[in-house]
Amino acid sequence: MALDKLVDSAQLDSDLTSVANAIRAKSGGSGSLAFPAGFVSEIGNIPSGETYLMAPKTGQYYVPKIEQTLTGYVTNNYGQTGRWGGCEDLEELIIHGLTGLNNVSGRICASCPKLKKLLLPDLAGSANSFVVTSCTALTEIQLGSIGHAMTGLYANAFSGCTNENLVITIYVKDTETIPLANSPWGATNATIVYRSSTDGSVRTP
Amino acid sequence: MTTLKLYTGGGISLSPVSAEGRTESSYVRLVAEDGMMLKKGEQYAVCVDVLKTDVANWSETEYIDDPDLTDAEAFAIIFGGAE
Numbered sequence: 001m002a003l004d005k006l007v008d009s010a011q012l013d014s015d016l017t018s019v020a021n022a023i024r025a026k027s028g029g030s031g032s033l034a035f036p037a038g039f040v041s042e043i044g045n046i047p048s049g050e051t052y053l054m055a056p057k058t059g060q061y062y063v064p065k066i067e068q069t070l071t072g073y074v075t076n077n078y079g080q081t082g083r084w085g086g087c088e089d090l091e092e093l094i095i096h097g098l099t100g101l102n103n104v105s106g107r108i109c110a111s112c113p114k115l116k117k118l119l120l121p122d123l124a125g126s127a128n129s130f131v132v133t134s135c136t137a138l139t140e141i142q143l144g145s146i147g148h149a150m151t152g153l154y155a156n157a158f159s160g161c162t163n164e165n166l167v168i169t170i171y172v173k174d175t176e177t178i179p180l181a182n183s184p185w186g187a188t189n190a191t192i193v194y195r196s197s198t199d200g201s202v203r204t205p
Numbered sequence: 206m207t208t209l210k211l212y213t214g215g216g217i218s219l220s221p222v223s224a225e226g227r228t229e230s231s232y233v234r235l236v237a238e239d240g241m242m243l244k245k246g247e248q249y250a251v252c253v254d255v256l257k258t259d260v261a262n263w264s265e266t267e268y269i270d271d272p273d274l275t276d277a278e279a280f281a282i283i284f285g286g287a288e
Contacts, residue, residue, distance in 0.1 A: 155248075155249065155250045156250075156251065159251070164222070167217070178218065179218070179219060179232065179254050182248075182250050182253060183219070183253070183254045184219075184234070184252060184253075184254060186250075186251055186252065187252075188234075188236050188251070188252045189221060191217050191219070191220035191221070191222060192217070192218050192219045192220070192254075193216070193217050193218050194218045202216055202217065202218060203218060204213045204214060204218050204219075205213065205218060205219065205230070205231075205232060
């Protein structure tokens, strides 16, 4: 052990607390962190990139934008309010990596009064569930993208999303018959835009 | 049952809103009245885009509970309100 520096222990404690507070602000945790193992562990648990942590936990109901990466095909039941249901200040929800929804009782979210934009660019195939319901401020929904083609949606996938300015963009294969069955899937006032999953061009029936 | 004209072109596929560059589509949007559903055979919906020539095949019926839905979800479909 090299004893070659004088340390102001009070200052060191204060500095470590500052770092710990910064970590807790990102992780959403509130417990004490032991140095260094606790710091290292907690930092390692923070997702990389522009991902926002969403459980949702206390306080996370009030973020205006969530961009998150999920993995694969989600068949579990997020419940009647959805995983992000009731997030009061949520305006944009962008979920990468979500390739499927397959539980009629689940949904991405419901009753988010300020939600304007929902993008699920990696969704593909048939979504046999609600997607988003009772979000009356929604003006933009995107399902799929180039290389990710939708083939169908549950009849009431957008139940209660009644905004007259809502535009639902759905990527489909060039060979897919449009309109897809049951459109506009409960969104009574929506404008539908079918785009080619090959080149993004707009298709008309 | 309410029948809405649909428009196409001008960068969109189907819309109940007319705008520059859009022309009237051969499709219309059928919307069920409150507490009702649209029915064609075994197919049910609260609203649906159909060819004008197919309108006669749709009728309106009292809302039927989807066995996969809870009462709260069914309520939300009918009234579009919070669950």
